[in-house]
Amino acid sequence: MFDVFRKRLGYKIMLVIILVIVVSLVTEIYMRIYYGTRDRFEIATSITKELADSIYAGIKSPMAMGDKQSIRSQLQDIGDKAEDVEVFICAYDQETTYSSHEEKIHKRVGDFIHDAATRQALNSMLETGVPPSRHPGKPFEDRVDGRKYLVTMRPILNEADCYHCHGASRKVLGAMVIRFDAEKLYAQVTAQRNRTLLISVIVIPIAAIFVYFVVNILVRRPVEELAEQAKKFAEGDMSVRVSVKTEDEIGILGRTFNYMVESVASFSKRLEEEIKRKTSLLNERTRLMSLLERANKDLRELDKLKSTFLANMSHELRTPMNAIIGYTDLLMDGVDGPVNEDQKKSLNKVATNARHLLQLINDVLDISKIEAGKMKINPKEFDLKWVITAAIPAFEPQMKIKGLQLTVDIPDGLPLVYADEDRVKEILINLLSNAIKFTQKGGIVITARISERGIKPGETPIFMEICVEDTGIGIKEEDIGKIFDKFVQADLTTVRQYEGTGLGLSIARGLVSLHKGIIWVTSKFGEGSKFCFTLPIKKEILDKAAEPVIEPRVAEALADYFGKPVDEFLHAPAFAGKPIRCWEYIRCGQPSCPAYGSSEPRCWLVMGTH
Numbered sequence: 001m002f003d004v005f006r007k008r009l010g011y012k013i014m015l016v017i018i019l020v021i022v023v024s025l026v027t028e029i030y031m032r033i034y035y036g037t038r039d040r041f042e043i044a045t046s047i048t049k050e051l052a053d054s055i056y057a058g059i060k061s062p063m064a065m066g067d068k069q070s071i072r073s074q075l076q077d078i079g080d081k082a083e084d085v086e087v088f089i090c091a092y093d094q095e096t097t098y099s100s101h102e103e104k105i106h107k108r109v110g111d112f113i114h115d116a117a118t119r120q121a122l123n124s125m126l127e128t129g130v131p132p133s134r135h136p137g138k139p140f141e142d143r144v145d146g147r148k149y150l151v152t153m154r155p156i157l158n159e160a161d162c163y164h165c166h167g168a169s170r171k172v173l174g175a176m177v178i179r180f181d182a183e184k185l186y187a188q189v190t191a192q193r194n195r196t197l198l199i200s201v202i203v204i205p206i207a208a209i210f211v212y213f214v215v216n217i218l219v220r221r222p223v224e225e226l227a228e229q230a231k232k233f234a235e236g237d238m239s240v241r242v243s244v245k246t247e248d249e250i251g252i253l254g255r256t257f258n259y260m261v262e263s264v265a266s267f268s269k270r271l272e273e274e275i276k277r278k279t280s281l282l283n284e285r286t287r288l289m290s291l292l293e294r295a296n297k298d299l300r301e302l303d304k305l306k307s308t309f310l311a312n313m314s315h316e317l318r319t320p321m322n323a324i325i326g327y328t329d330l331l332m333d334g335v336d337g338p339v340n341e342d343q344k345k346s347l348n349k350v351a352t353n354a355r356h357l358l359q360l361i362n363d364v365l366d367i368s369k370i371e372a373g374k375m376k377i378n379p380k381e382f383d384l385k386w387v388i389t390a391a392i393p394a395f396e397p398q399m400k401i402k403g404l405q406l407t408v409d410i411p412d413g414l415p416l417v418y419a420d421e422d423r424v425k426e427i428l429i430n431l432l433s434n435a436i437k438f439t440q441k442g443g444i445v446i447t448a449r450i451s452e453r454g455i456k457p458g459e460t461p462i463f464m465e466i467c468v469e470d471t472g473i474g475i476k477e478e479d480i481g482k483i484f485d486k487f488v489q490a491d492l493t494t495v496r497q498y499e500g501t502g503l504g505l506s507i508a509r510g511l512v513s514l515h516k517g518i519i520w521v522t523s524k525f526g527e528g529s530k531f532c533f534t535l536p537i538k539k540e541i542l543d544k545a546a547e548p549v550i551e552p553r554v555a556e557a558l559a560d561y562f563g564k565p566v567d568e569f570l571h572a573p574a575f576a577g578k579p580i581r582c583w584e585y586i587r588c589g590q591p592s593c594p595a596y597g598s599s600e601p602r603c604w605l606v607m608g609t610h
Contacts (some may be wrong), residue, residue: 014215018208025207029200033193040189041150045139048085048152048180055087056154056176059098063156066165068098075100084181086149089156091174092126109177115142118151122175129155129172142179150180222250226257238265308368321358325351363503366426370510377420377514379542384417384424384448384464384535385410391428398436405443414448417464417535418542423511424535428468430504431531435470442471442528451534453518462541463517463534470530475523483521484509508533516541 055078062070075087079100089098094109104112110119118140121132131154132140140151156174222245229240240261244254328351330336332344339347369375388408399406417424428446435444451465475483484505512519512533523529536542 013219014212017211017215021207021211022204025200025204029196032196033189036192037189040185041139044150044180044182044185045152048139048150048178051085052152052154052176052178055178056156059089071098076102084184086179088177088179089174090177092170092172094122094126097174109175112144113142113151113177113179114144115140115151118142122153122177125153125155126172126175129157131155141182148182148186150182150185151177152180153177218246219250222246222254226250226254230257233261233264238268317361321354321361325354325358328354363507366507367503367510370507370514375510375514377423377511379419379515379539380421381416381418381539382421384414384466387421387425388428388446388448388466391425391432394429395432395436399444402436402440404436404439404441407443407445409445409447411449414450414464415537417537418539419515419535420511423514427508427511427533428466430508431468434504434531435468435472435529439470439472439528444471445469453534462536462538464537465532465534467530467532469528471528474525474527475521475529476525477523480521480523484519505531 055074058074059071062068062074071089075089075098078085078087082100085100086104087098087100088096088104088109090096090109096105096107096109099105109122113119113122121140124130125132140153142149142151154176155172156176158168158170158173222242226242229242232240238261241258242254244251244258328347331339332347332351366375388410392406392408395406432444432446445468447467447469449465450461451463452461453463453465455462509519512535515535517534517536519531519533521529521531
């Protein structure tokens with residue numbers, strides 16, 4: 001039975017309406033019976049009270065004059081004319097002195113009033129002289145031989161007119177009690193209640209049937225039709241429609257449903273067409289990706305071959321270049337005979353250009369070794385200040401020509417670094433060479449400090465931070481990320497505006513990475529640049545498993561820039577489920593890197609890793 005109501009909205013609405021009607025009618029019936037009964041009793045009580053006042057007014061004067069016959073006559077008339085009314089006048093001891101029924105004279109009123117509450121009220125009134133108070137709708141009742149009576153009573157007080165007979169000592173002389181036969185009244189109340197119940201029994205089913213048909217026509221059928229069409233629509237039928245016959249909320253819902261079906265059908269059609277188009281594009285993209293993957297694989301193989309070839313060729317070229325430099329030096333020394341000044345100048349040009357070419361070959365050899373993963377370092381502990389001091393003399397002539405001032409700011413007491421001394425010197429030479437090359441006036445400052453990078457707050461430092469700062473041309477902000485690329489100078493073109501190969505910073509980054517350090521640059525275009533790198537001060541840094549070195553503040557900056565969680569930058573990068581050791585390569589954008597082509601949104605380029 002209850003399943004019907006759970007599954008049918010129309011039945012739920014009908015049930016609610018019928019319950020409301022039933023509750024309303026039941027409430028109305030109760031109110032009619034309750035207030036009808038109370039009103040009738042109030043009227044009856046009011047009548048008996050008025051009757052008591054009228055009788056008392058009629059007998060007050062005869063009682064004051066002691067005219068007993070007049071009192072009996074009046075009460076006798078009441079008994080003859082009003083069969084439903086009994087009047088008793090009793091003394092303060094409840095003995096009946098006058099009555100509309102003579103057989104009750106000289107009897108105690110309490111003997112023929114059987115209701116305990118009424119007797120108690122009478123006793124209290126005779127003692128205090130105060131009429132009993134009770135709600136008009138709930139008068140005193142008495143039951144005699146199965147019949148119900150309403151009882152009204154009032155005190156007879158000792159007034160000045162009565163002092164000549166009763167004296168002034170007693171306050172209450174007696175009481176007048178009127179008992180009214182209420183059988184007819186109760187019969188009327190019962191008849192009214194029965195009529196109300198009968199009408200309710202007839203009206204409630206009629207109202208329920210009427211509500212059923214109205215709700216069935218106006219609510220249930222339209223809602224069921226809408227639900228049925230919605231079910232078909234959910235199953236994929238786009239041709240469903242509902243008939244709209246009204247302008248109310250159900251009609252609005254029906255029109256909205258029809259509009260929704262039309263919109264979804266139109267969208268579904270467009271979506272199918274778009275899916276077909278996207279599928280075609282995806283198939284084409286898959287084919288292109290397959291071709292691109294093969295091309296990338298070939299490029300990686302070619303890049304490895306290129307690096308190997310360059311390493312071998314560079315090694316082979318060094319031998320004849322060293323021979324050329326050696327024989328040129330011998331010729332200038334006069335081994336084959338004296339040379340004049342013009343010949344000496346020519347030989348000096350040959351030696352200078354040969355040494356420059358040898359340096360280019362060495363740079364290509366170094367970058368090839370780094371890319372091929374063949375560059376090795378021989379770390380040991382040494383004093384960084386000594387290495388920096390040893391690298392400066394080679395640049396003093398150039399700085400003197402340009403009028404540049406070199407400042408070395410290295411505090412005493414710095415710990416030793418654990419690195420390859422020759423490679424560190426090569427890094428410094430590359431950075432100093434660039435600083436002098438791109439600085440026309442001002443000076444260069446070399447600083448060394450304990451670094452806070454690579455550690456969490458409160459941990460023991462593990463890196464030394466070395467910086468080379470100049471007052472040169474500076475680097476544009478958009479170019480900083482590419483300054484460490486191969487064959488690139490400060491203006492990010494492959495056209496050489498300044499002497500050099502553009503490999504110095506790439507080599508420096510590769511060498512720093514081999515020491516598990518990081519290298520970065522800060523610059524303001526037109527004001528100068530500051531290149532910094534870190535070197536380990538503990539042997540354990542180079543001995544532990546290779547992991548990218550990144551400190552929390554750099555990770556937070558990267559996470560904020562790329563909109564990624566910080567943890568993503570605090571663990572080793574991976575590609576295709578395998579860890580990447582990007583410090584073995586120039587940059588991950590090169591085909592030789594395992595992450596080449598990866599869409600992973602990281603950029604550790606400035607740190608020399610990934």
